[in-house]
Amino acid sequence: xxTTVNGPAGFDLLSTVETGGCSAxxxxxxxxxxxxDMPLPxxxxxxxxxxxxxxxxxxxxxxxTALVITTDFFPxxxxxGYEFGLIAAxxxxxxxxxxxxxxxxxxxxxxxxxxxxxxxxYKEILRGGHxxxxxxxxxxxxxxxxxxxxPKYGLAxxxxxxxxxxxxxxxxxxxxxxxxxxxLGTGIILAxxxxxxxxxxxxxxxxxxxxxxxxxxxELMQKYSVRGATDxxxxxxxxxxxxxxxxxxxxxxxxxxxxxxxxxxxxLADQGCIPxxxxxxxxxxxxxxxxxxxxxxxxxxxxxxxxxxxxxxxAVAPEKSRELLKELHESGHGEAAVIGKAIRKxxxxxxxx
Amino acid sequence: MKTVxxxxxxxxxxxxxxxxxxxxxxxxxxxxxxxxxxxxxxNVKRYLTDNRLxxxxxxxxxxxxxxxxxxxxxxLTENETGYCTxxxxxxxxxxxxxxxxxxxxxxxxxxxxxxxxxxxxxxxTLVLLEPSPAAVVFYNAGVxxxxxxxxxxxxxxxxxxxxxxxxxxxxxxxHFGIRDRLPAGSFSDMYQILNVLKDADHIIRP
Numbered sequence: 001x002x003t004t005v006n007g008p009a010g011f012d013l014l015s016t017v018e019t020g021g022c023s024a025x026x027x028x029x030x031x032x033x034x035x036x037d038m039p040l041p042x043x044x045x046x047x048x049x050x051x052x053x054x055x056x057x058x059x060x061x062x063x064x065t066a067l068v069i070t071t072d073f074f075p076x077x078x079x080x081g082y083e084f085g086l087i088a089a090x091x092x093x094x095x096x097x098x099x100x101x102x103x104x105x106x107x108x109x110x111x112x113x114x115x116x117x118x119x120x121x122y123k124e125i126l127r128g129g130h131x132x133x134x135x136x137x138x139x140x141x142x143x144x145x146x147x148x149x150x151p152k153y154g155l156a157x158x159x160x161x162x163x164x165x166x167x168x169x170x171x172x173x174x175x176x177x178x179x180x181x182x183x184l185g186t187g188i189i190l191a192x193x194x195x196x197x198x199x200x201x202x203x204x205x206x207x208x209x210x211x212x213x214x215x216x217x218x219e220l221m222q223k224y225s226v227r228g229a230t231d232x233x234x235x236x237x238x239x240x241x242x243x244x245x246x247x248x249x250x251x252x253x254x255x256x257x258x259x260x261x262x263x264x265x266x267x268l269a270d271q272g273c274i275p276x277x278x279x280x281x282x283x284x285x286x287x288x289x290x291x292x293x294x295x296x297x298x299x300x301x302x303x304x305x306x307x308x309x310x311x312x313x314x315a316v317a318p319e320k321s322r323e324l325l326k327e328l329h330e331s332g333h334g335e336a337a338v339i340g341k342a343i344r345k346x347x348x349x350x351x352x353x
Numbered sequence: 354m355k356t357v358x359x360x361x362x363x364x365x366x367x368x369x370x371x372x373x374x375x376x377x378x379x380x381x382x383x384x385x386x387x388x389x390x391x392x393x394x395x396n397v398k399r400y401l402t403d404n405r406l407x408x409x410x411x412x413x414x415x416x417x418x419x420x421x422x423x424x425x426x427x428x429l430t431e432n433e434t435g436y437c438t439x440x441x442x443x444x445x446x447x448x449x450x451x452x453x454x455x456x457x458x459x460x461x462x463x464x465x466x467x468x469x470x471x472x473x474x475x476x477x478t479l480v481l482l483e484p485s486p487a488a489v490v491f492y493n494a495g496v497x498x499x500x501x502x503x504x505x506x507x508x509x510x511x512x513x514x515x516x517x518x519x520x521x522x523x524x525x526x527x528h529f530g531i532r533d534r535l536p537a538g539s540f541s542d543m544y545q546i547l548n549v550l551k552d553a554d555h556i557i558r559p
Binding site: 191195197271272273274275276279282286287288290291292293297347348 | 364368370393396399403523539540543544545552
């Protein structure tokens, strides 16, 4: 396999995961069924729990401070251990940003085989995680490792937010415009890379997007009084937008033609390079989604592409969206775009056009 | 006939090869796809259904053979450059199609017992129709025909496997409170149903 391997061990982490994007996550519909019988804890200090399928839990300590608590981990998405560590940490921390919080401390979560992969790779993954945590101002103060194959890595992260300024996927208001901060298509690019259908610059471009913290997006959301947002990860743009629409009691209308895409994503989808996760996500969304009859098939599938460390989808009052977008463009999110609107709740929770 | 062998390949390679095969085949050539990976089989079936390409599936043990029969009516989106065109091509859709609208549990009106029998017979015969209808839409009491205890459920599944889109009216499903009892078909709203009916060349209403 031709890949860029920079680590000292020269080990290709992608050789440990055979099934590509097909099997890393439990299908969302199945997960919802499994979780529906779990009793929800009743405690007035719990501000956000699993009931609204949000990115992180939020627990109020006092009138000034609430804790934002989240975890996420997954098998390798790139060949190089250090890069994998950077991406996994960025992705884990992102859930705190999606709630409008500031991440503080984290724990490593690692599954790694003690014999089949050089231990240098373990160190490289951790080094990536620590470097990204430092960039985010997060201290890693512990962790846990299990002997397992293939490896998996991520963080459990704790951050804080003012209890009155929690941003949830239930906070979208009718009339809000929706801004997506990162281009879409990491799942398709990673699959295309495995199939040797991409050129190195396209993969590098996707990797740099996956390594980009959503910190600035979180700051700007607070500055512009955004109340509703989510980050786009495994359930794809459509899956997360649907959860947000249901959580907020609005209908979300997304114009796929205005969604920023990573270079080559459209062409890869057109050639059939559509990971299995996209089909699973489609199974989940189609019960509550209206696909307009002129929606391009490839764009429909891109909307369901599982993202690794994707951007924030934020709902902003229309009179503020231009300013917010301008500030995003000036702070490293050059491709951020208004991709849709929240409208009065209609029959379908989500409309993709 | 063109054969695409995806045995031993993991997702999304079988879908990529399927699409390649369909693009390379002559417009009316039959394409046969060999798949031995259940996830990819389900994705390829979904892909063909969504793109209105009629197909049949034969499964022997872990090997599935998907046969796509095309006529000159069916056109695929062409991607001539192969690598990285960023422009978005408009999807060309086959325009001639037949849609079946199922609006009650009975065929015709007059005698209910007779109507129920006729409806079962209608579906038994519908699966034999060539070419298969592009879509069957179920609304009002018609959605009950797609319930888990329906005598025609197997026929609906067979139609779906052959590439017929199955649309169920969500408002009707909610009205009858049968959301959990519909193992086949996709939930649709009035807009989608109306578009399917609008785009139809013939509508059969039993």
